[in-house]
Ligand code: NAD
């Protein structure tokens with residue numbers, strides 16, 4: 001098969017939706033159907049209010065929805081009709097059983113594979129789009145072949161991990177650094193790789209479509225995320241040293257980033273990395289290393305997560321110690337709740353840990369985020385770690401705070417000025433562009449004094465804010481004590 005005409009994608013989430021929309025947009029002759037068990041999500045994809053916020057996505061969807069892009073809950077029929085089936089279901093961290101807290105939960109993947117096998121009456125290319133542990137293709141291959149009634153039906157599995165980042169998904173999909181396709185080194189395997197490559201080559205230069213064996217492709221995805229997260233943890237560790245010595249982490253990042261071997265990207269110290277991928281994928285890598293007896297390798301990668309947890313705690317401690325060692329009964333404005341700018345996604349956002357830390361010390365919070373609604377914020381703060389991606393709470397799951405406690409301690413506002421009014425401090429947790437251009441004179445006038453700013457993203461003009469009257473703490477920057485020795 002060199003020219004597929006029908007593609008189906010199982011999983012209409014942050015990856016399945018945008019990725020398939022881009023394929024449909026670039027390949028008008030290919031019919032693309034995205035299916036999901038979640039009726040609400042599919043309804044949203046078919047509406048004017050898409051289920052995810054992503055710059056540029058709406059325009060792409062509008063250009064091809066109803067033409068060659070369809071969203072449906074009829075998973076079985078769409079899979080049965082397809083030449084290529086992408087599987088882009090969630091692969092969250094396991095919360096119970098063997099490997100709980102580290103291993104990837106492949107239950108959704110296996111469920112999808114069993115369904116594919118049960119409805120297939122023609123041979124298909126099955127594409128792993130989800131991020132999975134290395135060697136998953138082997139296990140999924142067995143599930144597929146042994147559950148299909150027709151022995152003539154052949155499933156050729158490819159690994160095609162997705163490298164898009166949220167907030168820039170459309171840009172990343174339209175102009176990817178590379179597309180990676182892993183397949184078997186057999187006649188059928190090579191033909192399948194070429195068939196999938198021919199889809200991407202409609203808009204991606206051929207030399208950017210990398211070919212690899214299945215296991216290298218699977219492992220490359222985990223390694224890429226681990227390396228990216230490791231850069232952030234490295235800079236975050238240096239941010240602590242900067243604060244202790246009077247160095248400036250942005251100056252250090254610039255100085256090292258101009259070394260072409262290091263490069264300038266992903267060197268921003270922050271309150272901690274978040275998102276659905278980094279922690280989950282590193283934990284998965286750690287689990288795989290432990291499973292094959294590589295304890296030192298597992299410990300090495302685990303330290304990237306430990307440093308991230310340390311950074312989130314350090315930020316909370318800095319807020320509390322900065323505010324005379326107590327935030328009890330004080331109002332604190334939280335600016336930004338999403339895990340990064342230009343998304344409404346809150347999975348593993350550092351805002352959750354920061355809010356938990358401050359609530360534990362008795363603070364009253366008011367959260368403002370341009371894309372995250374109140375219900376989502378309250379739900380996130382009342383959900384135990386790792387459980388956001390699971391539809392039901394397992395028995396015995398510990399709630400971090402009761403819903404009534406969250407209701408009591410956390411309000412939200414759709415206006416940043418209102419969120420800050422009457423507060424003792426504001427904490428910048430997400431780097432939304434609009435935070436840099438707020439009227440800080442107005443905000444200062446409305447706050448209790450002394451008025452504190454804790455910039456967890458280094459997006460504000462700290463000297464200007466100091467001249468307004470704020471006491472400013474900026475991550476990895478010389479502390480006020482260094483700037484103005486008594
Ligand atoms: P998501 O939770 O947003 O979407 C997954 C969807 O799959 C859900 O809507 C769920 O209802 C659906 N689903 C689960 N089982 C199903 C089944 N058997 N049949 C039909 N639908 C089913 O997840 P996501 O963020 O899109 O991530 C998907 C995969 O892609 C994960 O493995 C993730 O690690 C990987 N990934 C994510 C990103 C990202 O930025 N979010 C980037 C690269 C890779």
Ligand code: UDX
Nearest residue numbers: 162163164165166266267268270273274275277339340
């Ligand atoms: C990541 C990978 O970048 C992407 O390739 C993969 O497909 C999915 O996981 P994503 O999680 O969507 O993408 O966003 P990313 O831009 O990587 O940011 C992750 C977290 O790191 C965010 O919380 C972000 O604010 C933080 N970050 C990023 C930093 O703290 N400093 C940086 O320099 C860069």
